[in-house]
Amino acid sequence: xxxxxxxxxxxxxxxxxxxxxxxxxxxxxxxxxxxxxxxxxxxxxxxxxxxxxxxxxxxxxxxxxxxxxxxxxxxxxxxxxxxxxxxxxxxxxxxxxxxxxxxxxxxxxxxxxxxxxxxxxxxxxxxxxxxxxxxxxxxxxxxxxxxxxxxxxxxxxxxxxxxxxxxxxxxxxxxxxxxxxxxxxxxxxxxxxxxxxxxxxxxx
Amino acid sequence: xxxxxxxxxxxxxxxxxxxxxxxxxxxxxxxxxxxxxxxxxxxxxxxxxxxxxxxxxxxxxxxxxxxxxxxxxxxxxxxxxxxxxxxxxxxxxxxxxxxxxxxxxxxxxxxxxxxxxxxxxxxxxxxxxxxxxxxxxxxxxxxxxxxxxxxxxxxxxxxxxxxxxxxxxxxxxxxxxxxxxxxxxxxxxxxxxxxxxxxxxxxxxxxxxxxxxxxxxxxxxxxxxxxxxxxxxxxxxxxxxxxxxxxxxxxxxxxxxxxxxxxxxxxxxxxxxxxxxxxxxxxxxxxxxxxxxxxxxxxxxxxxxxxxxxxxxxxxxxxxxxxxxxxxxxxxxxxxxxxxxxxxxxxxxxxxxxxxxxxxxxxxxxxxxxxxxxxxxxxxxxxxxxxxxxxxxxxxxxxxxxxxxxxxxxxxxxxxxxxxxxx
Amino acid sequence: xxxxxxxxxxxxxxxxxxxxxxxxxxxxxxxxxxxxxxxxxxxxxxxxxxxxxxxxxxxxxxxxxxxxxxxxxxxxxxxxxxxxxxxxxxxxxxxxxxxxxxx
Numbered sequence: 096x097x098x099x100x101x102x103x104x105x106x107x108x109x110x111x112x113x114x115x116x117x118x119x120x121x122x123x124x125x126x127x128x129x130x131x132x133x134x135x136x137x138x139x140x141x142x143x144x145x146x147x148x149x150x151x152x153x154x155x156x157x158x159x160x161x162x163x164x165x166x167x168x169x170x171x172x173x174x175x176x177x178x179x180x181x182x183x184x185x186x187x188x189x190x191x192x193x194x195x196x197x198x199x200x201x202x203x204x205x206x207x208x209x210x211x212x213x214x215x216x217x218x219x220x221x222x223x224x225x226x227x228x229x230x231x232x233x234x235x236x237x238x239x240x241x242x243x244x245x246x247x248x249x250x251x252x253x254x255x256x257x258x259x260x261x262x263x264x265x266x267x268x269x270x271x272x273x274x275x276x277x278x279x280x281x282x283x284x285x286x287x288x289x290x291x292x293x294x295x296x297x298x299x
Numbered sequence: 300x301x302x303x304x305x306x307x308x309x310x311x312x313x314x315x316x317x318x319x320x321x322x323x324x325x326x327x328x329x330x331x332x333x334x335x336x337x338x339x340x341x342x343x344x345x346x347x348x349x350x351x352x353x354x355x356x357x358x359x360x361x362x363x364x365x366x367x368x369x370x371x372x373x374x375x376x377x378x379x380x381x382x383x384x385x386x387x388x389x390x391x392x393x394x395x396x397x398x399x400x401x402x403x404x405x406x407x408x409x410x411x412x413x414x415x416x417x418x419x420x421x422x423x424x425x426x427x428x429x430x431x432x433x434x435x436x437x438x439x440x441x442x443x444x445x446x447x448x449x450x451x452x453x454x455x456x457x458x459x460x461x462x463x464x465x466x467x468x469x470x471x472x473x474x475x476x477x478x479x480x481x482x483x484x485x486x487x488x489x490x491x492x493x494x495x496x497x498x499x500x501x502x503x504x505x506x507x508x509x510x511x512x513x514x515x516x517x518x519x520x521x522x523x524x525x526x527x528x529x530x531x532x533x534x535x536x537x538x539x540x541x542x543x544x545x546x547x548x549x550x551x552x553x554x555x556x557x558x559x560x561x562x563x564x565x566x567x568x569x570x571x572x573x574x575x576x577x578x579x580x581x582x583x584x585x586x587x588x589x590x591x592x593x594x595x596x597x598x599x600x601x602x603x604x605x606x607x608x609x610x611x612x613x614x615x616x617x618x619x620x621x622x623x624x625x626x627x628x629x630x631x632x633x634x635x636x637x638x639x640x641x642x643x644x645x646x647x648x649x650x651x652x653x654x655x656x657x658x659x660x661x662x663x664x665x666x667x668x669x670x671x672x673x674x675x676x677x678x679x680x681x682x683x684x685x686x687x688x689x690x691x692x693x694x695x696x697x698x699x700x701x702x703x704x705x706x707x708x709x710x711x712x713x714x715x716x717x718x719x720x721x722x
Numbered sequence: 723x724x725x726x727x728x729x730x731x732x733x734x735x736x737x738x739x740x741x742x743x744x745x746x747x748x749x750x751x752x753x754x755x756x757x758x759x760x761x762x763x764x765x766x767x768x769x770x771x772x773x774x775x776x777x778x779x780x781x782x783x784x785x786x787x788x789x790x791x792x793x794x795x796x797x798x799x800x801x802x803x804x805x806x807x808x809x810x811x812x813x814x815x816x817x818x819x820x821x822x823x824x825x
Contacts, residue, residue, distance in 0.1 A: 121751055126401070132764060135764055138731065139767075147788055149433045157440035165467075166806065168463050212776065
């Protein structure tokens with residue numbers, strides 16, 4: 096069952112990504128991007144990361160892609176805008192990309208992951224994700240642990256282990272990100288505000 | 300033998316009692332869930348379209364449908380559906396035909412999937428997840444994507460306007476929707492819709508809407524925003540029959556057009572049920588003795604009947620909200636798009652932020668007290684739900700050597716549930 | 723029934739990453755380039771979450787991917803504002819036309 100679901104989601108994610116590359120119409124690209132990102136959210140659910148998957152759906156698919164399509168609508172100078180990329184650069188990029196992909200996948204397949212996992216387990220102890228604890232992580236209930244981790248307390252790591260030093264949380268990054276979002280909000284509104292259009296002679 | 304009605308999950312029942320293999324049991328349980336949900340997905344559309352016709356007729360001093368299906372025209376929706384199925388499936392030459400055909404399915408799938416996370420009664424939920432509310436809102440927001448794609452791919456200026464308006468409207472309503480939906484989460488301490496609902500048992504002053512003045516106002520903000528999210532008047536800018544012909548669905552006909560309507564009425568019902576679970580006491584009747592009788596009884600028959608009663612209560616409550624939506628549609632004039640964005644961004648966002656802060660302050664300063672300073676016992680129920688949600692050993696396991704900053708926070712968070720329970 | 727190891731997820735992440743890079747390199751539409759960036763970040767996210775499940779790091783990977791998602795949304799908003807500004811000045815969003823700063 097797991098293999099079957101993984102195959103479906105992985106195929107949809109990769110197929111969507113490849114379709115984004117090959118498609119020339121921007122809105123279709125956005126549609127394929129939605130398929131790819133949505134299936135990635137499915138992969139996240141399979142990895143028992145339910146909160147990350149939900150965030151992916153809400154922010155990426157529901158927010159960012161809608162924003163992108165909105166941008167396409169605001170900047171399209173004709174119906175079904177296509178800006179073709181030159182075939183030469185396409186072939187070159189695909190060749191380089193395929194080489195890189197082979198290199199990465201080859202590296203991934205060469206690593207002895209099981210041995211590595213055993214070694215790490217000997218070093219750090221068993222992953223607390225599988226332990227019964229504050230939440231059943233194995234079933235994907237990660238919300239509370241992520242919430243407390245963002246506030247600085249690590250239930251996923253410190254539960255039931257007599258640690259000399261509690262693990263570091265994510266309170267400071269969380270605050271920085273929230274200030275960052277405020278800056279982005281103001282900055283984007285400032286950049287995109289309506290201005291008098293400079294008249295450039297159009298070529299088409 | 301454990302009866303099916305009292306089993307925890309269908310797949311457990313099939314594996315334990317009938318000796319099915321795991322995969323087969325999971326697959327058939329999934330099919331049963333989808334069939335049940337499909338029924339509750341189609342039912343609101345069926346009832347909603349008929350109610351829309353009847354209510355609008357009465358409001359406009361007409362009778363509405365009277366003949367189809369005998370009295371009251373109650374089979375009108377079915378007649379509409381059959382008529383729509385027979386229609387020719389057209390698409391314009393100028394359309395991007397792939398996207399044009401796919402868009403209605405995106406809308407209907409998004410609307411249907413959201414029902415997976417909706418508890419219809421205590422534990423009557425297809426998927427009880429800790430991120431239930433978050434995920435439901437996320438999936439509901441995918442519906443907008445289908446509408447924008449439909450508007451863009453139709454190749455018609457009316458549709459394009461409809462799609463653009465929907466995109467602009469979505470950017471403005473999502474923010475207050477998120478903030479007002481977070482307020483009950485803040486009070487309940489969980490995003491699991493089942494737990495949020497369970498916490499409002501007992502007398503009706505335990506319902507989150509009556510908890511404090513802020514949540515009461517938050518419910519009305521939430522309701523206004525859900526009107527916008529369903530494209531109901533006065534926020535129906537995306538379809539605006541009198542300005543944009545049909546808005547995003549101008550070019551659609553027959554089956555695909557009916558999919559849009561199916562999704563619209565289903566998500567109307569969905570957001571109403573969400574509002575009921577978040578603010579209006581979910582599936583509880585609001586009269587403590589009745590609920591407690593069904594809840595504390597040992598017999599599974601009585602428990603099951605209690606769940607059926609809760610289901611009926613949830614249906615009735617959310618039908619009233621749907622009725623309210625229809626009533627508002629036929630009473631209020633439509634806003635302009637700039638007025639919609641002003642309403643949502645300029646007024647509702649600050650208001651909902653203020654309500655959020657107010658609800659936070661209220662729960663810090665008057666813990667466990669509801670509207671008229673009645674001790675609602677909400678905290679006890681919260682602790683009870685938290686203990687149900689996590690295994691018993693979790694509190695005792697937290698032991699970190701040094702009383703450092705993070706350490707004390709750890710202890711504080713883990714023990715707060717315990718202390719509330721003792722209190 | 724055998725489960726999927728970390729390799730499968732890493733391979734998916736690699737495919738997403740490479741597709742994103744190709745997209746960034748070849749698309750001339752500014753918004754297409756943005757979609758490439760999203761794909762690249764998404765490929766990285768798959769790796770983060772996969773290591774969070776299969777490694778000893780607890781939820782670190784998931785939290786990192788949360789930050790990536792949030793920052794990607796912020797990046798998309800700013801980039802879109804820049805694209806709109808560019809369109810206001812040039813009446814196109816073809817990135818090859820943004821060549822005024824060439825010497």
